[in-house]
Amino acid sequence: MICFKYNKTKVKITEKNINTISRVVILALGIGSVLLAIKPPDLIFTLIMFSIALVMPLFPTLIFAIYWKRGTTPAAISSSILGVITVLITYYFGYGNTWYGAFGMLVSILVFVVVSLLTKDDSAEGSDFYKALDTGMNKYYNLHVD
Incomplete structure (x- = not known):
């Protein structure tokens, strides 16, 4: 019970x-x-498109955070926030029809790169992560750099 x-x-x-x-x-x-x-209501299409648009600015942050060693924590936070804000602003004012997610993604990419180049992240966790990533890549893939 x-x-x-x-x-x-x-x-x-x-x-x-x-x-x-x-x-x-x-x-x-x-x-x-x-x-x-x-018989889906019209609201379903709007909700699906809006949810996709809100996730689009987070995608570049994820990719940069995993694969770009120069990426920093402040860049990830600021690009995520500004990308989502851009989506909300473009949706509210009606810019770009259904392309407001793409605008947010573009802003997210630009902000991530600029803030990463302007800030320095000295975390040891990042270097440990990239060492483990390189170890896994070398173990499971036959990579040779000449």
């Missing part, structure tokens, strides 16, 4: 009840998803 404590009262729920509740919730979510898939 599993006991949940909420507001200083004990609610006792058996595993059988948890399984039943889980199945009902999954069934309800499945039926709701099927109904939305049959």
Whole structure:
């Protein structure tokens, strides 16, 4: 038996009840998803496009942080924030139709490079990460630099 404590009262729920509740919730979510898939509202397209646009400025930060040794922590933070702000501004003012995610990604790239070149990151964690990355690359890939 599993006991949940909420507001200083004990609610006792058996595993059988948890399984039943889980199945009902999954069934309800499945039926709701099927109904939305049959006749999706216009809002779904807007939400999907907006979520993609908000993730686009984060992608260059991820790639630069992994593969560019000169990348710094302040550059990652500032490029992520300014890229998302750019997406929100271009969406709010209606610039670029559905291309506002691309504008945010471009700003994110530029900010990351500029801030990385202007700041210095002396973290030892970064050098350990790149040593481990190089070790893995040399172990699993046959790379020879002449």
